Amino acid sequence: MDETVAEYIRRTILKIPRDEIKTMLQKWGFLSEAQLQTINFHQIKDNISQEVVQLCEENSADIKQAAVLDIIYNHIYPNKRVWGVYQMKKTGEETEFFDLTDFKKKFKRLLRSALKNVTINFREYEDNAIWIRIAWGTPYRKPNQYKTSYVVYHSQTPYAFISASVLKSNLPLLCQALVVASSYHDIREMELRSHSLNSLKDIVFKRYSQNFQTYCPRPLQERNVAPESADSRIIQENRNEKERIQRLNQEVFGDGPQPKLEFAQYKLETMFKSDPKMEVLDRKEPFRCLVKFSSPHLLESLKSLAPAGMADAPLSPLLTCIPQKARNYFKIREKKGFFPGSFVSP
Amino acid sequence: GVLTHLEMLEARAYEAAVKQEETEQQGEKLARLKERARELRRQRDELRAKVELQQKGQGGKEGALSDPAQPSARAVLEWKIKSLKAMLQMFYLTGISGKLTKRGVCFCVSTAYEGTYLDSYHLDLLTQPEVQIYRHSVPTFIPLEQVAKKYLQTDIRRFLSVLSDHLNAYAGRRYQADQLQEHFSDQLEGTLQRNSLCNLLVFNYHVSNQSETFLFNVRLLYGDLCCCLPTEVTVSCTPGAPACLAATAAAHSDLFRRTALHKAFRSFRRAEENVD
Numbered sequence: 001m002d003e004t005v006a007e008y009i010r011r012t013i014l015k016i017p018r019d020e021i022k023t024m025l026q027k028w029g030f031l032s033e034a035q036l037q038t039i040n041f042h043q044i045k046d047n048i049s050q051e052v053v054q055l056c057e058e059n060s061a062d063i064k065q066a067a068v069l070d071i072i073y074n075h076i077y078p079n080k081r082v083w084g085v086y087q088m089k090k091t092g093e094e095t096e097f098f099d100l101t102d103f104k105k106k107f108k109r110l111l112r113s114a115l116k117n118v119t120i121n122f123r124e125y126e127d128n129a130i131w132i133r134i135a136w137g138t139p140y141r142k143p144n145q146y147k148t149s150y151v152v153y154h155s156q157t158p159y160a161f162i163s164a165s166v167l168k169s170n171l172p173l174l175c176q177a178l179v180v181a182s183s184y185h186d187i188r189e190m191e192l193r194s195h196s197l198n199s200l201k202d203i204v205f206k207r208y209s210q211n212f213q214t215y216c217p218r219p220l221q222e223r224n225v226a227p228e229s230a231d232s233r234i235i236q237e238n239r240n241e242k243e244r245i246q247r248l249n250q251e252v253f254g255d256g257p258q259p260k261l262e263f264a265q266y267k268l269e270t271m272f273k274s275d276p277k278m279e280v281l282d283r284k285e286p287f288r289c290l291v292k293f294s295s296p297h298l299l300e301s302l303k304s305l306a307p308a309g310m311a312d313a314p315l316s317p318l319l320t321c322i323p324q325k326a327r328n329y330f331k332i333r334e335k336k337g338f339f340p341g342s343f344v345s346p
Numbered sequence: 347g348v349l350t351h352l353e354m355l356e357a358r359a360y361e362a363a364v365k366q367e368e369t370e371q372q373g374e375k376l377a378r379l380k381e382r383a384r385e386l387r388r389q390r391d392e393l394r395a396k397v398e399l400q401q402k403g404q405g406g407k408e409g410a411l412s413d414p415a416q417p418s419a420r421a422v423l424e425w426k427i428k429s430l431k432a433m434l435q436m437f438y439l440t441g442i443s444g445k446l447t448k449r450g451v452c453f454c455v456s457t458a459y460e461g462t463y464l465d466s467y468h469l470d471l472l473t474q475p476e477v478q479i480y481r482h483s484v485p486t487f488i489p490l491e492q493v494a495k496k497y498l499q500t501d502i503r504r505f506l507s508v509l510s511d512h513l514n515a516y517a518g519r520r521y522q523a524d525q526l527q528e529h530f531s532d533q534l535e536g537t538l539q540r541n542s543l544c545n546l547l548v549f550n551y552h553v554s555n556q557s558e559t560f561l562f563n564v565r566l567l568y569g570d571l572c573c574c575l576p577t578e579v580t581v582s583c584t585p586g587a588p589a590c591l592a593a594t595a596a597a598h599s600d601l602f603r604r605t606a607l608h609k610a611f612r613s614f615r616r617a618e619e620n621v622d
Contacts, residue, residue, distance in 0.1 A: 093489075093492055096543075097541075097545060097546045097567060098541040098542070098543075098546060099546060100539055100541070124537075124539075128540065128541060128542045154487075154542055155487075155541040155542045155543075156487040156541055156542040156543050157486040157487050157542060158486065159486065204486065205485060205486055206481075206482065206483045206484070206485070206486070207483075210468070210470075210481060210483060212452050212454070212468040212470060212483070213445050213447050213452045213470075214443065214445055214452055214454045214468065324481055
């Protein structure tokens with residue numbers, strides 16, 4: 001077995017939390033159950049990985065199997081990477097049949113025609129997600145297995161989720177391969193980025209809770225009947241206001257959990273509106289300013305702003321439009337015309 | 347002299363007139379307030395009488411059955427809620443229901459397949475300045491934009507009907523594929539290759555013929571996105587299999603074209619059990 005492969009497997013095992021190593025090796029399926037029984041999973045990770053590497057040596061693992069283990073690790077821990085969303089366009093209206101074998105063939109062919117040294121691996125999952133792992137090399141160097149790009153693509157959708165590696169120069173080639181393989185014509189990067197892959201999927205596939213007004217006979221939630229305190233002398237002074245905020249919040253955010261985003265960034269290119277006597281800017285130039293909201297869970301915190309009394313309800317549409325516009329990077333320019341205000345670029 | 351005296355008299359007359367006007371206004375205001383107070387007292391007495399009547403009425407009817415000819419307000423309300431729920435349930439069962447919103451209409455398309463209710467999808471439409479989709483929860487692989495471009499502006503009923511066909515067919519295809527994987531995995535060999543729309547399925551399954559098992563490969567293509575049955579079926583056996591299997595393959599191919607996937611497999615299983 002190649003030394004680099006051995007080292008790669010060893011390092012991959014070290015990334016996995018100790019309690020999960022056995023399950024992941026079972027998912028991998030490269031080592032037999034009998035072989036797995038011989039490993040002591042209670043020792044320190046260094047030793048576990050050494051034992052695993054030895055067994056892989058016995059089975060003559062090559063880079064292909066090692067790559068599969070890497071895919072499995074990234075599929076279980078996708079939040080360790082930053083994912084961007086790309087949208088593809090097609091002009092034709094033919095029904096797509098999406099043949100998986102065809103897709104894989106076209107993708108590999110295009111990448112390999114441009115770059116000889118590249119490792120490509122595919123793995124399909126139950127929810128129609130195709131995971132593609134690409135390790136990039138150069139015409140003179142073997143692929144660097146530690147600098148990988150990942151693409152997650154759901155068949156027959158115009159969206160691809162890409163976690164590019166540091167080597168951004170390979171991105172155009174990757175996009176082209178994707179477009180050709182999935183029978184689309186064009187691809188563009190959306191202004192939507194997050195660590196949480198599933199939340200990005202929820203947003204573009206519209207799986208998050210949108211509050212649609214319907215007559216669907218769900219059991220009415222008893223929201224207004226708060227547990228009355230036993231003492232009738234205690235009354236809620238602001239009950240009406242609280243209920244109004246609750247109602248507005250529910251209209252905007254819906255009932256369910258929000259997709260998980262870590263930040264929203266607003267790049268302002270608007271004019272600084274100040275007292276003309278202040279003479280802050282002599283030249284009529286936009287005041288460049290960047291506003292960034294960060295949070296472990298941005299949308300949930302926005303949802304709780306009004307009920308916590310920290311902001312007036314309804315919240316600014318610039319904040320609440322994030323899931324619907326499927327973006328968390330905005331450019332705000334001056335609106336040209338009769339009405340003052342700001343204009344959000346498409 | 348005389349002029350200053352005249353001025354003084356004029357000023358005094360003016361002041362007196364102003365004062366008189368003030369007192370008149372105050373008198374009017376007082377009269378109005380008195381009238382208002384009388385009105386409020388009257389209302390209060392009315393309400394008091396009502397409350398007393400209510401309390402007397404409840405007290406007197408403790409334990410006794412209420413007059414059936416005069417159903418209590420509560421019973422009426424309950425009946426109204428019940429009939430409203432029934433109507434909403436009926437709308438839900440028809441598959442397409444809508445609700446007017448401030449800016450347009452919100453439609454709910456419910457899907458079902460042969461008696462099993464599946465997912466519901468929503469569309470929020472704006473009606474001004476023209477009919478357009480504001481937001482929706484339709485999956486991205488359903489050709490919503492195409493259908494909207496054709497029918498949304500001209501014939502909204504047709505738009506909903508076509509969309510409902512797409513969604514119901516998709517739900518039906520997915521249901522069949524899920525049923526196959528859930529209940530007939532023992533007859534399958536390897537993984538079932540499918541896609542998001544469930545309009546192309548490729549898999550291998552076991553066929554036993556006189557105590558020998560062979561592998562059949564199936565490729566099901568659902569050319570019509572509004573249909574739950576495949577338009578193209580290719581069943582092939584492994585090369586080297588006995589010739590009589592070709593007839594079986596043809597029969598299976600025909601069956602897949604006509605019946606739901608999981609039902610076809612149910613009949614295979616029953617056939618095998620009968621043979622045994």
